[in-house]
Amino acid sequence: MSLFKANLGLKLFAWRYIPLIGFCSPKIVTMNNSTLEVTMPHSWRTKNHLGSVYFGALAIGADLAGAFLVFSKAKARGINANFAFKDVQGQFLKRPEATVHFISNDGDIIDQMLDESLATGERINKPVNVVVTCPSLHGTEPMATFSLTLSVKAKPKR
Secondary structure (H helix, E strand, O other): OOHHHHHHHHHHHHHHHOHHHHHOOOEEEEEOOOOEEEEEOOOOOOEOOOOOEOHHHHHHHHHHHHHHHHHHHHHHHOEEEEEEEEEEEEEEOOOOOOOEEEEEOOHHHHHHHHHHHHHHOOOEEEEEEEEEEOHHHHOOOEEEEEEEEEEEEEEEOO
C-alpha cells in the first residue's frame, strides 16, 4: 500500500469512526512490512497548557503506530482482522515540544498474531511497542515509550 493510499485511508477512517484521531492530524511517513512511523504536529490541537504535546495526543499516536499495520496487513492478505487494545503502559520521559514521531517496529509480531489467529480461530494477545521521538529538537532520544497489548482475531473473508 502506498503512503498516499495509507494516509487517505487513515483520514477517512478517522473522520468517519474516531474523529478525535482526525482532529490531531496524524500522518504516516514510513510504512513497510516491519515498521510504521506516524507523525503528529505540535499545534494548538495537540498541545497542553505547558506547551508540550498532551498525553492524550501521545496516546492517539501510539494507538495508530501500534495498530495501523493490522489494517494494511489484513487487507494485503484478504482477511478480516478485528482488533483492540487490552491495556496500555506509557512512560513519559521528556516533554515533546515540536512535531512528534511514533515508531513501531513490531510488524513481525503482528504477522505472527494474524497467522496464529487464523490457524486457531482464537483471539491472540501480544504486546507491541511504540517509541515517541521529537527529531527536530532531540534526534532519536525517546520522549515517551508505550507498550500496548494488542488483541487480534483474524478470519478469512467470506
